[in-house]
Amino acid sequence: MIYAIIGDIHSNYEALAAVADEIRKECVDEIYCVGDIVGYAAEPDLCIDLIQQLQCKIVAGNHDYAVVGKFPLSYFNKAAKEAALWTSKQLSKSYKDFLGNMPLVEECGNITLVHASLNRPEFFNYITCLSDAQLSFDKLHTPLCFYGHTHVPSALFLIDGAIRLEKGHIFDLNNVQKALINVGSVGQPRDWDLRASYAIYDSGQKTVQIRRVKYNIHSAMEKIYKAGLPKENALRLGG
Numbered sequence: 001m002i003y004a005i006i007g008d009i010h011s012n013y014e015a016l017a018a019v020a021d022e023i024r025k026e027c028v029d030e031i032y033c034v035g036d037i038v039g040y041a042a043e044p045d046l047c048i049d050l051i052q053q054l055q056c057k058i059v060a061g062n063h064d065y066a067v068v069g070k071f072p073l074s075y076f077n078k079a080a081k082e083a084a085l086w087t088s089k090q091l092s093k094s095y096k097d098f099l100g101n102m103p104l105v106e107e108c109g110n111i112t113l114v115h116a117s118l119n120r121p122e123f124f125n126y127i128t129c130l131s132d133a134q135l136s137f138d139k140l141h142t143p144l145c146f147y148g149h150t151h152v153p154s155a156l157f158l159i160d161g162a163i164r165l166e167k168g169h170i171f172d173l174n175n176v177q178k179a180l181i182n183v184g185s186v187g188q189p190r191d192w193d194l195r196a197s198y199a200i201y202d203s204g205q206k207t208v209q210i211r212r213v214k215y216n217i218h219s220a221m222e223k224i225y226k227a228g229l230p231k232e233n234a235l236r237l238g239g
Helices: 013-026 044-054 062-067 078-090 093-100 130-139 217-227 231-238
Strands: 002-006 030-033 105-108 111-114 144-147 154-159 162-166 170-172 178-182 196-202 207-213
Touching: 002 013, 013 044, 013 196, 013 207, 013 217, 030 111, 044 078, 044 093, 062 078, 062 093, 078 231, 130 154, 130 162, 130 178, 144 196, 217 231
Parallel strands: 002 030, 111 144, 144 178
Antiparallel strands: 002 196, 105 111, 154 162, 154 178, 170 207, 196 207
């Protein structure tokens, strides 16, 4: 089976459309999304429409829940809060119902999906150190978990009871007991590579590849400015 895993789209339709085009070329069997469809950028409705067209299996991110009042805005910085409030005003009830009904955790066979951490996922804690990773491994009931939230692709492996951090673009899961794979961000990468990020998982080869896709960053930035959203949200796209 071939899986595509996306996440942290953040209302950046330019990036999502470019990634969707690449995924269609892969002829994948399933598409998973680790949440945060909305937030920051200017086209939340189009992003939700495309996610629905792709028939993704999906979990909720903190921005998704914040827009519908299921996560406190007090946890957000000023720019993120303003974008969440703006997004909430743009979306109809049907879009909000879609966001609000997404689960926090989804187990799909041998794969688990979560936006942030499996340890109390409703708090959307970051996995930033080995102790954070251990808390998620303790809750992981499948060999593999895909997540996002940090917008930086990486892999954490559990091997013979020890946790190992892996960087790079190809992760070999053979001889790994469990793995937490961060797929990066489609709509707002934060690893100094401005291209949209997503992952391809080959369950036969047991490999995960982080893919990067160019998109029209200038157009995405201009839409943010035109919508009157915080300029920081545009500037982050351009580095």
